[in-house]
Structure formats: structure tokens, C-alpha cells
Amino acid sequence: MKPLILQSDFGLADGAVSAMYGVAEGVCDSLRVYDLTHDIPQYDIWEASYRLIQTVQYWPEGSVFVSVVDPGVGSDRRSIVAKTSGGHYIVTPDNGTLTHIKRMSGIVEARVIDETVNRLPNSGESYTFHGRDIYAFTGARLASGVIGWEEVGPTIDPASIVELPVVDAxxxxxxxxxxxxxxxxxxxxxxxxxxxxxxxxxxxxxxxxxxxxxxxxxxxxxxxxxxxxxxxxxxxxxxxxxxxxxxxxxxxxxxxxxxxxxxxxxxxxxxxxxxxxxxxxxxx
The missing domain is CATH 2.40.30.90 (Bacterial fluorinating enzyme like)
Structure with missing residues (x-):
């Protein structure tokens, strides 16, 4: 059993974050769920990436992060889980959210989420809330041990993970x-x-x-x-x-x-x- 940490641009004014908590609770009612932040500015993938590098390294090995800042939800962008060099897992759309982790920490393995297995039951006709239906569900299953790393889905080359443009100092x-x-x-x-x-x-x-x-x-x-x-x-x-x-x-x-x-x-x-x-x- 590992902690599950959530990040999004959803804010707390409605029930979106609570729905993600509910999905995690449904997977395992003894799972420990925490918030990184839900105040990422809307659609700001860059800031989501930065908040991950600011935080991930201070959590125990095996901790699972779910980061949902996803302006391309419902498109053909990939849904992935990345394993960092420190042994942390990050569940996220492959849209640049992993830029800083990839450059500054390192990603040693990555998998595309197999949605035929790792998707909230009866949510297959919903295309606008992958944070609930895919990411929170998969993250909870991985953190609780319901699935192992190999059961997330097929492997991909970490080098193929999308990065945002960066200007080096x-x-x-x-x-x-x-x-x-x-x-x-x-x-x-x-x-x-x-x-x-x-x-x-x-x-x-x-x-x-x-x-x-x-x-x-x-x-x-x-x-x-x-x-x-x-x-x-x-x-x-x-x-x-x-x-x-x-x-x-x-x-x-x-x-x-x-x-x-x-x-x-x-x-x-x-x-x-x-x-x-x-x-x-x-x-x-």
C-alpha cells in the first residue's frame, strides 16, 4: 500500500476533486490519498510540470502521483504512467507534464495505460473526465497493489515522452x-x-x-x-x-x-x- 497524491487544475469550487477521491476510495477504502495542489492555473501544463519536480522527490519510493492538467482530453494524446529514477510513479496525460521530471530527475520506464482494463467500469462513453475515469482509477489501483507495474499497460520508450520547450540557464x-x-x-x-x-x-x-x-x-x-x-x-x-x-x-x-x-x-x-x-x- 503506497500513498496516492493528486494534482489538477480543477480547483475546489465543484465536485471534480471529490469525484477523484471517491473513485480512489472505491478501489481501496484503506488507501491514503493526499493533495499536491488543485490550484494549477487552468490548462497550464508548464506549472503542473514544475510543481511535480518541486514535490515528488520528498515522498517515499513507490508513491503514486496523479497529475491532471489536460487541455487535450479526448484527443489522441497518450495516457501514461512514468516511473522516475527515484522509484515514484506519475499517472498523467503525455502532454508535457513530465518535462521537468524527465530533465531533472529522470524517467527510467514508462507504460501506456491499457484502458480496456484500467478504466472506471461503465465510464467508456465519457471522454471529458479522464482524471476521474482513467487517471484516478489507475493511480489508485497501482498505489493499493490491485495491479502491479506490468499490468498498467504496454511499455513505451521514455525518450518518446513529450517535453515542453525549455531554455537552459x-x-x-x-x-x-x-x-x-x-x-x-x-x-x-x-x-x-x-x-x-x-x-x-x-x-x-x-x-x-x-x-x-x-x-x-x-x-x-x-x-x-x-x-x-x-x-x-x-x-x-x-x-x-x-x-x-x-x-x-x-x-x-x-x-x-x-x-x-x-x-x-x-x-x-x-x-x-x-x-x-x-x-x-x-x-x-
């Missing part, structure tokens, strides 16, 4: 650059794809100042100097800071404020950020 001279991948939603911090290890090449110590430039396509929306801090406590309330987030990547924030809201910053591969050591200012 780079070091160019005295500047590291990358993208703003996602927001720390509640607090409005900007989480970048620049790893601490790449930033370390600039030899910038905590307490020193950095110059941050943020642009969207060709337009610069923010350029300023801030402290590279260990934590929010190292700067005054309302002061911006650069820090290392829980994924060991660079992040930008305002202490007790929302950087994203203050400067109207978004996320995705078109949102670029660069960091360099702040130039020394000399006053006559």
Missing part, C-alpha cells in the same frame, strides 16, 4: 542568465531556472550586491541592484533580495511583499532574467 563571462520558470504563488517570489552551482562561478558571497535585469522578449521591465541574501531576515521589510530557493535555484523576492505583483512579472520561457555582480559605484 547559461554563464556568459560575468553574467548568468535564465528564465523565470514559476512563481512562489502565495508570496509572489520569482523562481528561476538558474542553479546555484552555475551562479557560484561568479564568486559572489552572501551580503554582496548583484544587478538583476528582467525582460520579456525585447523589453526590459526591471533593472536594479539588490542584496544576495541567505534568507529574508537579512534584508529590511520591503527590500528586494536574491536568494537560493528550495530547489537550489536562484529566486528573487521582496521581503514581506510580492515581487511579481509589484513589477507585473510573469513566467515562462519568454521571461528572461540575468544576474551579475553589481558594478562598483564611484562618486566624486
Amino acid at each position: 547559461v554563464l556568459d563571462g560575468d553574467v548568468v542568465s535564465g528564465t523565470i520558470d514559476v512563481l512562489d504563488v502565495r508570496f509572489g517570489s520569482l523562481w528561476t531556472n538558474i542553479p546555484r552551482t552555475l551562479f557560484a562561478a561568479l564568486n559572489i558571497e552572501h551580503g554582496q550586491r548583484v544587478e538583476i535585469t528582467i525582460s520579456n522578449d525585447t523589453r526590459v521591465l526591471y533593472k536594479n541592484i539588490m542584496v544576495y541574501a541567505k534568507s529574508f531576515a537579512d534584508v529590511y521589510v520591503g527590500e528586494p533580495l536574491l536568494y537560493v530557493n528550495s530547489l537550489d535555484n536562484l529566486a528573487v523576492a521582496i521581503n514581506q511583499g510580492s515581487f511579481a505583483r509589484a513589477y507585473n512579472i510573469g513566467t515562462g520561457t519568454s521571461w528572461r532574467i540575468s544576474v551579475r555582480k553589481a558594478p562598483r559605484m564611484i562618486y566624486e
